[in-house]
Structures are given as structure tokens and as C-alpha cells.
Amino acid sequence: MDDLHDKLLQPFSIGALRLDRRLLMAPMAGISRPAFRRSVRRYGAGLVFTEMISAQGIVHDNGHTLAYLACGRDEHPIGFQLFAAEPAALARAAHACLDAGADLIDLNMACPVRKVMKTGAGAALLATPALAVECLRAVVAQVCGAAPVTVKLRAGVRAGDEAGRLLAPRLVAAGAAAIAIHPRSADQLYRGVADHALTLALARELPVPVIASGDIGGAGADGRPDRAALAALLDGGVAAVMVARAALGRPWVFGELLEGEGPPSLDERRRALALFVDDARVELGPRAIGYLRRFWPRFRRSGVLSAGEVAELMAAGDLATIAALVRPDRG
Ligand SMILES: Cc1cc2nc3c(=O)[nH]c(=O)nc-3n(C[C@H](O)[C@H](O)[C@H](O)COP(=O)(O)O)c2cc1C
Structure with missing residues (x-):
């Protein structure tokens, strides 16, 4: 336990x-x-x-979309993230999120995927700031203080455009309770490095918590998750950090960041994998087979599965085979 551990465990609102x-x-x-x-x-x-979650999908009672609202009683605190470019749909969907147990509602103004941006949603909202503010206002008015409403932004649509930085204070003035920023442009997708100089600038400028997303938990000079980069963000006034890709196949990265120690033993990592697989089976039934395929190569990268095991898991067509392959005491 050290200074960073204590800082990460400092409460905030x-x-x-x-x-x-x-x-x-x-x-x-x-x-x-x-x-x-x-x-x-x-x-x-x-x-x-x-x-x-697509606000339009919720409004139109799309069964596939409504399934994303499922949230267990043990899952709090939890934020529900919505995307759309229509204020009325977002407001109605926000209501459904509250009913489903949302502790916080986040609006996605960050997604760079073409299918989403061509509807005007996700990062496309950075280019239509008046509409972005209107979307936020509609949700804040609907939610009526029952949960904070936040926004997740990209730096801009194209490299060098400052749309995110310019939009953030307008969103805060319209009621955003925090801003999360992934400081890459949408057209950069995930290339290059996240420019956290922008995150730090926003943290200085905005009167609400600023949350950093981008490269958090990635490897530092010693090959371990980079705690120094994280400490620099918190010391610079960033309220909190978000981990995304580093947690794929490596859920224990949170413990590594908190404690500054190496990963848990292989036994424990295998138990974590088996538990995750079992939870996915209970939650998704046979659909867990396709869902879990996204994770096998990641668990290989984190040293839990061998190349041979990944090949077998990729080919496995039923959950009993998968459960047998990931049994912690196997091998
Ligand atoms: C597979 C994948 C799916 C993502 N989906 C979302 C999403 O639904 N909403 C969102 O705001 N960001 C999404 N992101 C972006 C992440 O939340 C995060 O901002 C980005 O990956 C940078 O953080 P990282 O370097 O820790 O991965 C996604 C990223 C990945 C890799």
C-alpha cells in the first residue's frame, strides 16, 4: 500500500x-x-x-436492446450509457434506465463507429454542439435529480479539432455532473496514444469531476500496469480514471493498479476465469459461447491459457466442453 493506493481509495462525488x-x-x-x-x-x-445502449432501441421496445438494461442487485454503483442524437428518445430511454436501477446516466458522445456516427450520435455530436447540449438538457430534465447525468467525450472528430474541449463547458453549464474524456479524435479510433494533456486541461477548467479514459492500466517501463501515469493524472486534478482494454482477459488489473503488486497466482487467475465463464453461462445460456470467444485470446495474453487451450476453446460448441476446459484444477 502506498500513496497511490490511498489516493485511488479517496471517496469523491x-x-x-x-x-x-x-x-x-x-x-x-x-x-x-x-x-x-x-x-x-x-x-x-x-x-x-x-x-x-441505443435510446431508439429502448423507445421502440427492441427486445435485443432491452436485454442490455439487465442489472443485478449486486451491481451497484452502476452507470447506464445511452446513445442517440434525438433529445426526446434519450429522455424516454433515461427514464427506462432509472427504472432498471441506474445510479448514473452517461451520454455517449465518443463512439467513432461509422454505423453510429452516421445517425448523428456518438462522436458525431461533437460536430453539432447545439444538438449535443439539447440532448443533455432533455435527459437532465427527465431524470430530475434522481441520478447524475454525465457525458463521455472524444477530443474531437478529426485530429487537431478542439470540439471536445469547446463542448465540455457548455455541457457542464447545461447540467452535466461529470465529464469523461477519451482524448483521441474519433478518426484516430484507437491509434497512437491518448493525449492526457487535454484531460488535465479540462480538469483545471471545469467545475465538475473530470474522468480520464485512454491507455489506463497499459504497460509502463517495467512491463507492469503503469501506475506512474495514473498518479500523474490524479495529482493533476483528474477526479478518477477508467480502465477499458487493459481489463480484457485481465480483470485483476484493478488489483494491480490499486496495490502496485504483480498479478495474482496462476491458480487464482484460473479461478477468476472459471468464475467469469460460469457467470456468463448463467447470464447468457448458449449465447455465452460466442460472447466468450472474444475473451479467449485475451486470457492467453494474460498468461492464463495456453495457445492449445485457446484453440480448443475457440472450437468448442457447447458450454459443458468450455466449463471442462477452464476448470481451475485442470492440467
Ligand atoms: C471493444 C470496445 C468497445 C467499446 N465500447 C464503448 C462504449 O460502448 N461506450 C464508450 O463510451 N466507449 C466505448 N469504448 C471506448 C472505451 O470506453 C475507452 O474509452 C477506450 O477504449 C480507451 O480506453 P483504453 O485505452 O483503456 O481502452 C469501447 C472500447 C473498446 C475497445
Whole structure:
């Protein structure tokens, strides 16, 4: 335990929501299901998020979309993230999120995926700031103080454009209780490095908590998750940090960041994997087979599975085979 450990465990508030730590799990489409959220919480993630949910899908009662609202009683605090470019749809969807148990509602103004941006939503809202503010206002008015409303931004649409920095204070003036920023432009996707000079500038400028997303938990000079970069962000006034890709196949990265120690023993990592697989099975039934395929190569990278095991798991067509392959005492 050290200084960073204590800083990460310093409580802070987003609006009226009190959080007991500053290490959060970022939203990830196709990933942030309950099984995954539980797996990271076990290792110290504070606030977790749903993946981005289509407000239009909720409004139109799309069964597939409504399934994303599922949230266990043990999953709090949890933020629900919505995307759309229509204020009325966002407001109605926010209401459904509250009914489903949201402790916080986040609006996605960060997604760079073409299919989303061409509807005007996600990072496309950075280019239509008046509409972005209107979307936020509609949700804040609907939620009526029942939960804080936050926004997750990208730096801009194209490299060098300052849309995120210019929009952030307008969103705060319209009621955003915190701003999360992934400081890459949308057209950069995930290339290059996150420019946290922008995150630090926003933290200095804005009167609400600023949350950093981008490269958190990535390897530092010694090959371990980079705690120095994280400490520099908190020391610079950033309220909290979010981990995304570093937690894929490595839910214990939260513990590594908190404690500054290496990963847990292989036995414990295998138990964590088996638990995650079992949670996914209970949650998704046979659909867990496809869901889990996204994770096998990641668990290989974190040293839990061998190349041969990954090949077998990729080919496995039923859950009993998968459960046998990930049994902690196997091999
Ligand atoms: C597979 C994947 C899905 C993502 N889905 C979402 C999403 O639904 N909503 C969102 O705001 N960001 C999403 N992101 C972006 C992450 O939340 C995060 O901002 C980004 O990956 C940078 O953080 P990292 O370097 O820790 O991965 C996604 C990222 C990945 C890799």
C-alpha cells in the first residue's frame, strides 16, 4: 500500500452520487455485460458501466436492446450509457434506465463507429454542439435529480479539432455532473496514444469531476500496469480514471493498479476465469459461447491459457466442453 493506493481509495462525488474509489470500469460494447462487470468488481473496480445502449432501441421496445438494461442487485454503483442524437428518445430511454436501477446516466458522445456516427450520435455530436447540449438538457430534465447525468467525450472528430474541449463547458453549464474524456479524435479510433494533456486541461477548467479514459492500466517501463501515469493524472486534478482494454482477459488489473503488486497466482487467475465463464453461462445460456470467444485470446495474453487451450476453446460448441476446459484444477 502506498500513496497511490490511498489516493485511488479517496471517496469523491458525481452530483449526489458518492463513490468510494477513483478507479472505474469504462463502458465497452459487446463486453460490458453483467458477468464481465462482476469479474472486474471482484478486483476493485468502483463504478462500472453498461455498454452503450441505443435510446431508439429502448423507445421502440427492441427486445435485443432491452436485454442490455439487465442489472443485478449486486451491481451497484452502476452507470447506464445511452446513445442517440434525438433529445426526446434519450429522455424516454433515461427514464427506462432509472427504472432498471441506474445510479448514473452517461451520454455517449465518443463512439467513432461509422454505423453510429452516421445517425448523428456518438462522436458525431461533437460536430453539432447545439444538438449535443439539447440532448443533455432533455435527459437532465427527465431524470430530475434522481441520478447524475454525465457525458463521455472524444477530443474531437478529426485530429487537431478542439470540439471536445469547446463542448465540455457548455455541457457542464447545461447540467452535466461529470465529464469523461477519451482524448483521441474519433478518426484516430484507437491509434497512437491518448493525449492526457487535454484531460488535465479540462480538469483545471471545469467545475465538475473530470474522468480520464485512454491507455489506463497499459504497460509502463517495467512491463507492469503503469501506475506512474495514473498518479500523474490524479495529482493533476483528474477526479478518477477508467480502465477499458487493459481489463480484457485481465480483470485483476484493478488489483494491480490499486496495490502496485504483480498479478495474482496462476491458480487464482484460473479461478477468476472459471468464475467469469460460469457467470456468463448463467447470464447468457448458449449465447455465452460466442460472447466468450472474444475473451479467449485475451486470457492467453494474460498468461492464463495456453495457445492449445485457446484453440480448443475457440472450437468448442457447447458450454459443458468450455466449463471442462477452464476448470481451475485442470492440467
Ligand atoms: C471493444 C470496445 C468497445 C467499446 N465500447 C464503448 C462504449 O460502448 N461506450 C464508450 O463510451 N466507449 C466505448 N469504448 C471506448 C472505451 O470506453 C475507452 O474509452 C477506450 O477504449 C480507451 O480506453 P483504453 O485505452 O483503456 O481502452 C469501447 C472500447 C473498446 C475497445
